[in-house]
Amino acid sequence: MKLVPRNLFFVVTLVAALFAAGCSRQSGEHLVLTGSSTIAPLATVLAERFEAAHPGVKVDVQAGGSARGVADVRQGLANIGMVSRALKADEGDLVADTIAQDGIAMIVHRDNPVAALTREQIIAIYTGKLRDWKAVGGTDAPITVVNKAEGRSTLELFLSHLKLEAPAIRADVVIGDNQQGIKTVAGNPQAIGYVSIGTAEYEAGRGTPVRLLPLDGVEPSTATVAAGRFPLSRPLNLVHRGELSGIARDFVAFARSPQVNDLVTGQYFVPPAVR
Amino acid sequence: MSPASISFRRPSADRLLYRALAVSAGAVAAILALILVYLTAASASLLFADAGLWRLDWHPSLGAYGLLAMLVGSLTVSALALLFAVPPGLVLAIWGRFFAPPWLGGLYRGAMGLLASIPSVVYGFWGLVTLVPWLNRWAPPGASLLAAALVLALMILPILVLQADLALDEARRRHLPAAMALGASVSGTVRRVLLPTAAPELLPAVLLQLGRALGETMAVLMVAGNVVQLPATITSPIRTLTANIALEMAYASGAHQTALFASGWLLLVLVTLIMLGARAMAGRFGAGPAGEGRGDAR
Numbered sequence: 001m002k003l004v005p006r007n008l009f010f011v012v013t014l015v016a017a018l019f020a021a022g023c024s025r026q027s028g029e030h031l032v033l034t035g036s037s038t039i040a041p042l043a044t045v046l047a048e049r050f051e052a053a054h055p056g057v058k059v060d061v062q063a064g065g066s067a068r069g070v071a072d073v074r075q076g077l078a079n080i081g082m083v084s085r086a087l088k089a090d091e092g093d094l095v096a097d098t099i100a101q102d103g104i105a106m107i108v109h110r111d112n113p114v115a116a117l118t119r120e121q122i123i124a125i126y127t128g129k130l131r132d133w134k135a136v137g138g139t140d141a142p143i144t145v146v147n148k149a150e151g152r153s154t155l156e157l158f159l160s161h162l163k164l165e166a167p168a169i170r171a172d173v174v175i176g177d178n179q180q181g182i183k184t185v186a187g188n189p190q191a192i193g194y195v196s197i198g199t200a201e202y203e204a205g206r207g208t209p210v211r212l213l214p215l216d217g218v219e220p221s222t223a224t225v226a227a228g229r230f231p232l233s234r235p236l237n238l239v240h241r242g243e244l245s246g247i248a249r250d251f252v253a254f255a256r257s258p259q260v261n262d263l264v265t266g267q268y269f270v271p272p273a274v275r
Numbered sequence: 276m277s278p279a280s281i282s283f284r285r286p287s288a289d290r291l292l293y294r295a296l297a298v299s300a301g302a303v304a305a306i307l308a309l310i311l312v313y314l315t316a317a318s319a320s321l322l323f324a325d326a327g328l329w330r331l332d333w334h335p336s337l338g339a340y341g342l343l344a345m346l347v348g349s350l351t352v353s354a355l356a357l358l359f360a361v362p363p364g365l366v367l368a369i370w371g372r373f374f375a376p377p378w379l380g381g382l383y384r385g386a387m388g389l390l391a392s393i394p395s396v397v398y399g400f401w402g403l404v405t406l407v408p409w410l411n412r413w414a415p416p417g418a419s420l421l422a423a424a425l426v427l428a429l430m431i432l433p434i435l436v437l438q439a440d441l442a443l444d445e446a447r448r449r450h451l452p453a454a455m456a457l458g459a460s461v462s463g464t465v466r467r468v469l470l471p472t473a474a475p476e477l478l479p480a481v482l483l484q485l486g487r488a489l490g491e492t493m494a495v496l497m498v499a500g501n502v503v504q505l506p507a508t509i510t511s512p513i514r515t516l517t518a519n520i521a522l523e524m525a526y527a528s529g530a531h532q533t534a535l536f537a538s539g540w541l542l543l544v545l546v547t548l549i550m551l552g553a554r555a556m557a558g559r560f561g562a563g564p565a566g567e568g569r570g571d572a573r
Contacts, residue, residue, distance in 0.1 A: 144416035149501065149522035150335045151531065166336045172416040173512060174501035176522045180403070187408035190415055 029247045034062040035069020035082030038102060038153035039236050042267045043082055046099075046255050049263065053254075057247055070094065073241050079248045081239040084153065096237040099255040100269035103197035103225035103233035104154050107182070109189040110209035114138040117213055123162050125192060128170030133190065146184050146193030147171035154178075158194055161232050178268055185210050196268035197225050197233070222270045236269060311543060318537035321530065328537055333503040335523070340534035342541060344503050348513035349542070351506060352420055352495065353488035356427035361481055364432050368439035369470075372447065373461055384440060391433035399494030402426040407498055414510035418500035421509045426494050431484040438483075442476035443469055475557055482553035486546050492517040516542045 033043050040063035047059035062078075069081030070091060087096050106122065108114060114136055117125070124130035125143055134140045147169050148155035159166060173191070175181045178199040185191045186209050200212050201222055212220040216231050224230040238252050254260065261271045321328055321340060330341030371380040402422055411417030446469040454464040470477075492515075500512020501522060514522075516538045524535050 142415050144411070151523050151527055167332070167334045171502050172500065173418045174503075174514065174522070176496065176501075180497065183403050184407075184418065187404055188411050188415075188417060190411070 029057045031057065031059045031080070031248055031251055032062070032072075032078045033059065033080045033082055033238075034064055034072045034078040035239075036066045036084035036236070037063035038084040038156075039082035039099075039238075042100065042236070042264065042269060043238075043255075045263045045266070046251075046260055049260065050251055050254050054247070054250070059251065069239065073239055079240065079245070080252065083237045083239050085234050085237075087237070087239065091239075094239045094241055096235075096239045097252050097256060098235040098237050098272050099252075100236045100264045100267075100271060101225045101228070101233050102153065102157065102236055102269050103220075103222070103230050104157055104194045105197040105200040105220040105232070106192065106194050106213040106215065107185050107200050107204075107210045108192050108213060109185055110211050111189050112138060112211065114213075119162065119216065123164065126162070126164065126170070127168050141190045144172045144188050144191040145170060146173045146175060146181060146191050148181070148194070149174050149176050152176075154194065154196060157232065157234055182208060182210060194232075197230070198222055198265055198268045198270055225270045226272055233270075235272075311540075314536055314540040314543060318533055318540045321533050321537050322540065328534070331503075331505065333519075335527070335531040335534065338530065340530065340537070342516065342519075342534070342538055344505050345514050345516045345519050345538065346541060346545075347505055348420075348499070349489055349515040349517070349545070352423045352427060352499065352513060352515060353485055355420065355424035355509075356431060356488045357481065357485055359424055359428035360432045360435055360484070364435035365439055365470075365477075367432075368436045368443055369465055371436070372440055372443050373465055384437065387433040387436050391437065395430055395491055395494040396497075398426050398430050399497035402494065402498035410510070416500065416512065418498055418512050419510045420499065420506045420513045423495045423499035423513070423515075426498050427488045427491060430491065430494060431487055434487075435480060435484050438480035439473070439477055442473040442480065445476070446470075446472040478557050479553055482549065482557075485549060489542065489546055489549070490517060492521050496521050 031047075033047070040061055043061045047061055051057055051059055061082075063082075064072075066081075066083040066085060069078070069083050072078035073081035073094060081094070083096065084102065087094055106117065112133070114133065117136060121130065121136050125136075126145060126147070128145075130136065131142055132140065133143055148158070150166065155166070158164075159169075173184055173193075175184055175193070178195040181193045181195040182199065182203045185193045186203075197212075197220060200210065200220070204210050204212060214220055218224055218230050220230060225233045228235070238255060240248065240252070244252065256272070258271070264271045315322065328340055328342050330339070331344045332339045332341045333344065367383075371383045375383060402425070406425060407417040407422050409417070410419065410422055414421075443465075450468050450472060451464060454468055459468075495515050496518040499515060499518060501514040501518055502512040503514045503519075504511065506513045519538050520535050523531070527535055
């Protein structure tokens with residue numbers, strides 16, 4: 001199960017933050033990243049590899065939400081902000097560099113005859129108004145709604161995309177990580193769920209009996225997510241203000257380089273198409 | 276050194292040993308106390324305020340931190356697991372010790388030891404890929420109170436059998452020859468003499484497993500469905516306090532995190548109360564007429 005690494009990243013982030021806080025008065029260059037808790041685990045592993053390649057450099061990663069990332073960069077509290085969405089119109093003073101795309105795919109069992117669902121059907125299913133597959137052209141069987149636990153970025157993205165509030169969801173199964181979601185849907189022909197698109201594509205490709213549903217007519221794949229065409233996706237950005245200093249510029253370039261693609265996919269994100 | 280010098284050590288050596296043991300025991304007790312203090316402090320801002328911890332709705336994004344449904348979930352699933360595991364556990368222990376051929380009984384106990392050493396996550400994984408899809412065929416969604424109770428029962432069964440076996444073996448060593456000499460049957464002796472004699476040992480064994488069932492996280496998380504609600508039927512999904520912590524801790528901050536600490540606090544207090552109750556109950560049980568000839572461990 002992937003829960004342990006997730007927890008580990010939490011601990012690593014904490015330790016890194018404490019350690020960096022303790023070391024901040026030392027000589028040597030110091031870089032502070034704050035913002036989205038979705039990006040923080042990725043930024044932490046990026047920072048580890050960056051520090052290994054640049055002795056004497058300390059990278060301090062603190063999670064606190066995209067809003068904090070924007071605010072900290074504006075106030076000069078952080079060199080780089082982590083923002084897990086596209087910049088808004090009133091954030092024109094900032095520059096965003098996309099280091100990864102976060103996309104989620106709706107998945108059903110491979111034997112489920114339903115080929116596609118509209119946005120309204122998905123909302124009806126997840127709010128409990130639609131309880132049977134027959135109503136959407138499937139077999140006469142109750143729908144098992146698989147939802148994510150609170151706090152997960154996939155849940156957040158799913159809810160914001162469908163404009164739903166968490167209490168409106170009527171779930172039958174609540175899962176933690178992506179693997180559990182895959183296993184739950186693979187073991188239940190009536191289930192519908194959503195997981196990170198990288199995981200879903202990988203599992204479907206190696207023969208796990210799950211199928212990814214197209215959304216608004218767009219094929220669900222890491223390719224369409226990377227191209228920014230898949231609707232249920234969002235960019236993961238590093239934002240900054242004005243010119244970046246030497247080491248911060250190096251870090252952003254490093255985070256966008258192909259040599260960290262393994263770290264990006266390791267966090268179930270999609271590396272951007274153009275590097 | 277002659278053997279005699281081992282049995283007649285200098286008193287200072289005894290005193291040293293005593294101190295070392297006292298320090299070890301004290302450290303363990305202090306760690307437990309510190310955990311309780313830490314959890315209380317970490318969850319104090321919700322625990323001692325009117326923050327709705329004892330309500331049913333858990334929606335951290337909206338600031339609703341009701342733990343009641345999960346408390347009920349934890350208690351129900353553990354009680355059900357005991358209900359599933361204790362009767363077969365006793366029967367298996369009795370069979371293995373008194374009715375099976377000795378070689379088969381020995382083999383059986385070995386297998387139980389092996390089963391007991393399987394990590395709980397393996398049981399959970401088996402539940403997720405085998406038991407839940409199977410239950411789903413007649414009671415969708417499959418992931419439910421029942422699935423979690425079955426997996427837990429399977430997990431606690433081996434140690435339950437082994438502990439019951441030890442208790443019964445002790446009783447057998449003391450009473451079986453006398454009962455045989457009086458011409459009693461094996462089944463009658465087991466029922467009327469050995470089980471009542473072993474009861475004060477069996478009860479703590481059962482309650483120890485109750486504590487284990489309450490504390491189990493991964494296996495339950497994988498099969499219980501984790502929907503925060505009071506179970507309407509045995510096939511309804513539920514969420515336990517432990518699963519709640521594991522599911523959400525990595526992504527929680529602020530009051531949400533405090534509420535998760537409160538989940539942990541509640542669990543610790545619950546298990547402590549159950550263990551205290553168990554001791555009191557075992558003490559009373561042991562003092563009754565059935566307690567004659569019980570072990571001197573307590």
